[in-house]
Amino acid sequence: MNTTFNFNIRGIKRILYTMLAALLVVAGLPLLQPHAEAAQFSNRSIQMSDSGASGTSITTGVGSGTNVTYRVTFTSTAAVAQSMVIDFCTQDPIINDTCTAPTGMTAATGVSNVAGTAGGTGWTLTATAGQVKLASDANSAHDIVGGTQQIFDLTGITNPSTTGTFFARMYTYGNNSYGTYSSATSTGNFDDYGGTALAITTTVTITGRVQEQLTYCVSAADPTTWATHDCSAPQVAAAPPALTLGHGTPTAVLDSNNVDTGTIYSQLSTNATHGAVINMRNSNTSCGGLSADGGTTCAIPATNGGANTGAAAITAGTAAFGLFVSNSTADPNGGIGTITPSPIYHDSSHTTIPTNLWYGMDTQTSTGTFAGQSAYNGSVTGTFGSVVASTSAPTYRVENTYVFAATASLTTPAGIYTANLSMIATGTF
Amino acid sequence: MSRANKLASQKLQLISLGLIVLCLWFVGSAIFPVSGERLGTRTLQLANNEVSASDQYFLSFDFVSASTVGSIRVEFCANDPLPGTPCTAPTGMDTTGATLISQTGTGGFSVNSGSAANEIILGRTPALAPVSTATFTFTGIINPSVEGPYYARLQTFASSDGTGSYSDYGGIAFLISSSPSVTATVPPYLTFCTGVTINGLDCQDITGDFIDFGELSSKQTRSGTSQMLIATNAALGYNVTYGGTTLTSGNNIITALASNDVSRPGVGQFGFNLRANSVPAKGADVTGPGLSTPEPAYSVPDQYRFVDSDMVVEYPQPDDVRKYTATYIANVPNNQAAGIYVSTITYVCLANF
Numbered sequence: 001m002n003t004t005f006n007f008n009i010r011g012i013k014r015i016l017y018t019m020l021a022a023l024l025v026v027a028g029l030p031l032l033q034p035h036a037e038a039a040q041f042s043n044r045s046i047q048m049s050d051s052g053a054s055g056t057s058i059t060t061g062v063g064s065g066t067n068v069t070y071r072v073t074f075t076s077t078a079a080v081a082q083s084m085v086i087d088f089c090t091q092d093p094i095i096n097d098t099c100t101a102p103t104g105m106t107a108a109t110g111v112s113n114v115a116g117t118a119g120g121t122g123w124t125l126t127a128t129a130g131q132v133k134l135a136s137d138a139n140s141a142h143d144i145v146g147g148t149q150q151i152f153d154l155t156g157i158t159n160p161s162t163t164g165t166f167f168a169r170m171y172t173y174g175n176n177s178y179g180t181y182s183s184a185t186s187t188g189n190f191d192d193y194g195g196t197a198l199a200i201t202t203t204v205t206i207t208g209r210v211q212e213q214l215t216y217c218v219s220a221a222d223p224t225t226w227a228t229h230d231c232s233a234p235q236v237a238a239a240p241p242a243l244t245l246g247h248g249t250p251t252a253v254l255d256s257n258n259v260d261t262g263t264i265y266s267q268l269s270t271n272a273t274h275g276a277v278i279n280m281r282n283s284n285t286s287c288g289g290l291s292a293d294g295g296t297t298c299a300i301p302a303t304n305g306g307a308n309t310g311a312a313a314i315t316a317g318t319a320a321f322g323l324f325v326s327n328s329t330a331d332p333n334g335g336i337g338t339i340t341p342s343p344i345y346h347d348s349s350h351t352t353i354p355t356n357l358w359y360g361m362d363t364q365t366s367t368g369t370f371a372g373q374s375a376y377n378g379s380v381t382g383t384f385g386s387v388v389a390s391t392s393a394p395t396y397r398v399e400n401t402y403v404f405a406a407t408a409s410l411t412t413p414a415g416i417y418t419a420n421l422s423m424i425a426t427g428t429f
Numbered sequence: 430m431s432r433a434n435k436l437a438s439q440k441l442q443l444i445s446l447g448l449i450v451l452c453l454w455f456v457g458s459a460i461f462p463v464s465g466e467r468l469g470t471r472t473l474q475l476a477n478n479e480v481s482a483s484d485q486y487f488l489s490f491d492f493v494s495a496s497t498v499g500s501i502r503v504e505f506c507a508n509d510p511l512p513g514t515p516c517t518a519p520t521g522m523d524t525t526g527a528t529l530i531s532q533t534g535t536g537g538f539s540v541n542s543g544s545a546a547n548e549i550i551l552g553r554t555p556a557l558a559p560v561s562t563a564t565f566t567f568t569g570i571i572n573p574s575v576e577g578p579y580y581a582r583l584q585t586f587a588s589s590d591g592t593g594s595y596s597d598y599g600g601i602a603f604l605i606s607s608s609p610s611v612t613a614t615v616p617p618y619l620t621f622c623t624g625v626t627i628n629g630l631d632c633q634d635i636t637g638d639f640i641d642f643g644e645l646s647s648k649q650t651r652s653g654t655s656q657m658l659i660a661t662n663a664a665l666g667y668n669v670t671y672g673g674t675t676l677t678s679g680n681n682i683i684t685a686l687a688s689n690d691v692s693r694p695g696v697g698q699f700g701f702n703l704r705a706n707s708v709p710a711k712g713a714d715v716t717g718p719g720l721s722t723p724e725p726a727y728s729v730p731d732q733y734r735f736v737d738s739d740m741v742v743e744y745p746q747p748d749d750v751r752k753y754t755a756t757y758i759a760n761v762p763n764n765q766a767a768g769i770y771v772s773t774i775t776y777v778c779l780a781n782f
Contacts, residue, residue: 212510214602218609241609253616264609374472374489383476404611411747413664414617414782422608426474429601
C-alpha cells in the first residue's frame with residue numbers, strides 16, 4: 001500500500017507561532033515581578049472572625065460584619081523584613097494589578113495576639129480602609145526573620161458590605177519604611193509576597209420560636225400514679241378534684257368531733273419569664289367558707305376569721321373551712337423549679353399531712369398587684385382570688401399538694417355545704 | 430402568534446407578576462411587624478377559669494420602646510400565641526360583649542365595635558405610647574366552652590382601628606379548666622333528754638325519773654326538781670312544750686297554777702318554773718354554752734305556773750347545749766283530801782330543720 005504524506009505549511013507555521021508566543025509569555029513572567037529575589041510566603045492565610053457583610057439588618061455581634069478580627073498567618077522566606085503592607089482588593093490577589101478597596105470595609109484599629117515578631121513589640125500599625133501597614137522600629141530584634149511563622153490579629157475591622165470574594169495582597173520590605181512601595185499597583189521593592197482570598201458570605205440566620213406555654217392541672221389523683229408524669233396522664237382526668245369532706249358511712253358527714261380533710265394535687269409547667277401565680281377564688285363570694293344556701297351565708301366559715309396573717313389550726317367543733325398548701329415537689333421525671341406556698345396557707349412548723357396541719361382561707365386581703373408579678377392578689381372572695389402559691393421563674397412539672405379541711409360545730413345547721421374553688425394559674429411572660 | 434396576541438400575552442404576564450408582588454407584600458406585611466418589639470411582662474389573668482363562664486379579664490403588658498400607638502389588637506386563639514399565623518378561634522368564646530371597665534398607663538382606649546368573637550380591638554387617636562406598663566380590665570367576656578390552654582396574641586398598630594402592619598407584639602398563654610369543688614354534709618341532729626339529774630352536759634349520764642314530794646303539808650311548800658338538756662343544729666331552732674295533769678289522786682286534785690303565782694303554803698298549788706328560786710330555795714338557772722332561755726312565763730324566780738301544753742323554751746336558731754332545771758312546788762290546804770297524788774309530765778322538744 002502506498003501512503004502519501006501532505007504537509008500544510010501554513011498550518012505548521014500557525015502552530016509554531018503559537019508555541020513561540022507561549023514561550024515568550026512564560027519566559028517573560030519573572031520579568032514582571034518587581035523584585036528579582038522576592039519569594040512567596042508559604043502557609044499564608046487570613047481568617048475572619050465573622051464573614052457577614054456589614055450594613056445589614058444585623059447590626060451587632062456575629063453576622064453583623066462589624067468589629068471583626070482578621071488573623072493573619074504566613075511563613076516568611078529567607079529574607080529579613082522590617083515592614084509589611086497588606087492591600088485588600090476586590091479584583092484579584094495579583095501583585096501590582098488594579099486594586100479597588102472593598103466597599104464598606106474600614107481600617108483595622110489594632111493588632112493583638114502576636115505570635116512571632118510582625119505586629120508585636122516595636123511595630124506600629126498604620127491602617128486605612130482597605131489597607132494595613134505595619135512597620136518595626138528598625139531594632140533588629142524585632143525583624144521578621146526568614147523562615148519563621150508570623151501570626152497576628154488585626155482587630156476592629158468592618159467587613160465589606162457586599163457578599164463575594166475579595167483578596168489580600170501582602171508584601172514585606174527590608175527597611176521599616178515600606179521600601180519603595182507607593183500603592184497597590186506600585187508595590188516597589190518588596191522582599192516576600194503572597195496573596196490570599198477571603199469571602200464575605202450571607203449570614204446564616206436561624207430563628208426558633210418558643211411560644212408561651214402554661215400547663216396547669218388539678219386532680220384528686222396523686223402525681224406518683226400519673227402514667228405520663230404530666231397533666232396529660234389519664235389518671236388526672238379520671239380523678240377530678242371533687243372533694244367530699246366528712247367521715248362515716250354510707251354518707252360521710254361533718255360533725256363537731258372531727259376535722260375532716262380532703263387532698264388534691266396540682267402540677268404547673270410554664271415558660272413564663274417572670275413565673276406564675278396560682279389564685280384560688282371561692283364561689284361563695286360573700287363569705288369565703290362552705291355554704292348551704294348558695295353562698296348567701298357560710299355556716300362553715302373561713303378558718304381563723306379569714307385572717308391573712310398566717311395559717312392557724314382548725315379545732316374540731318369550731319366550724320371552719322381552710323386550706324393547706326404544701327411545699328412543692330419537682331416531679332422526679334424531669335421536674336424543674338419550685339412553687340412557694342403563701343404563708344397564709346402554709347405554716348412551716350405544721351406540715352405533716354394530714355395530722356398536723358395549719359390552714360388558712362384569706363377573706364381579708366384587698367385586691368392588689370402581687371409582688372413581683374403583674375397579676376392580682378386578694379382574698380378568696382375578691383375578683384381574682386387569693387394567691388395560694390407562686391413562682392418567680394419558669395417551672396416544669398412542679399407539684400403541690402392541697403389539703404382542704406372542715407369541721408362543724410354543734411350549731412352548724414344541718415345541710416349540704418359546698419364551695420367551688422377556681423384554681424387559676426396566671427403566667428407573667 | 431400575531432403581534433396583537435403577543436402584546437396581550439405580555440400584558441397578562443405583567444399583571445400576573447404585579448398581583449404576585451402585591452400578594453407577597455400583603456402577606457409579608459401581615460406576618461412581619463414593621464419594627465417588631467416584643468411587648469414585655471405580659472399577663473392575662475382571669476377571674477374565673479370555668480368553661481363558658483362570663484368572666485373578667487385583666488390584661489397587662491409593657492411597652493418596651495416608645496412608638497405611636499393608635500390601636501391594640503387582642504386576638505384569642507386555640508392553637509398558638511404567634512401573631513400573624515393562622516388563628517383557630519376558641520370554641521364558644523365570645524368577646525363581642527367585652528366592656529373595658531378600667532385602664533392604666535398609656536390610656537384613652539376604647540373597644541372598637543365590630544370586633545370578632547375572638548378578638549378585641551382597642552382604639553384611640555394615634556399618640557405616642559411611652560415605655561410604660563399598660564393594663565386593661567374587661568368584663569363581659571364569655572370563656573371558651575372547652576377546657577384547655579388558650580393564647581392571647583397582642584399586636585399594636587399605628588392606626589386607630591387595627592389595620593396596617595403591626596409594630597409591637599407578644600403572646601400570652603392562659604387556661605380554661607375545671608376547678609375543685611368541696612362538698613360536705615352536716616347531718617341533722619337533736620339532743621334532748623330529761624331526768625331528775627343530768628350530770629354535766631351529757632345525756633348519757635342521767636339519774637332518776639321520779640320525784641317524791643313526801644307528805645304534803647298546808648304549812649310548808651313541798652318541792653322537787655328535774656332537768657332537761659337540749660341541743661340541735663336545726664336551722665330554725667327548737668321549742669319545748671310539756672303536757673300532763675296536775676297532782677291527782679283519784680277524783681281529788683291539787684289545783685294547778687293557771688297563772689303565775691308565788692308559793693303560798695296552805696293554798697292548793699301545783700306549778701313549776703325554770704329558774705333558781707329563793708322561795709323555796711330550789712332550782713337553778715339554765716346552764717351550758719347555748720343561748721336559749723326559758724319562756725317568760727317560766728322565767729321569773731319564785732313565780733310558778735302549770736298550764737298543760739305551754740311552751741317553756743323556744744329558740745329560733747341552732748343552739749348549743751343548754752341544761753334547764755325545773756323546780757316543782759306543791760302546796761295543799763288543810764282540807765286537802767288524803768291520798769297519793771301523782772302527776773305525770775311529758776316534755777316534747779320540736780326541732781325545726
